[in-house]
Amino acid sequence: MYNEEEILVVLAVVLSLNVVNAEISKEDWLVGGSFSLNSTSDTTVSLNPAAGYFKVNNLALGGDV
Structure with a gap:
């Protein structure tokens, strides 16, 4: 069967494939981020x-933590 690491890699690849066909217009918000899991010792x-x-239009100002 599949181990946990293989499942997480496949999930990360699927979630990173963002195919969006939309016009981003003035006064819209962009929300996102990243998640990581390291399970060594x-x-x-x-x-x-x-x-x-x-x-x-098409120019976002923002930041991350």
Whole structure:
């Protein structure tokens, strides 16, 4: 059967394939981030949120933590 690491790699690849066909317009919000899991001798979980605001069409201003 599949081990945990293989399942996580496949899940990460599927989630990273963002195919979006939309026009991003002024006053829209962008919300996203990243997640990582390291399970060696000590388990480490990291979550980094990010956000942005479109001041003009196709140009976002924002940041992440």
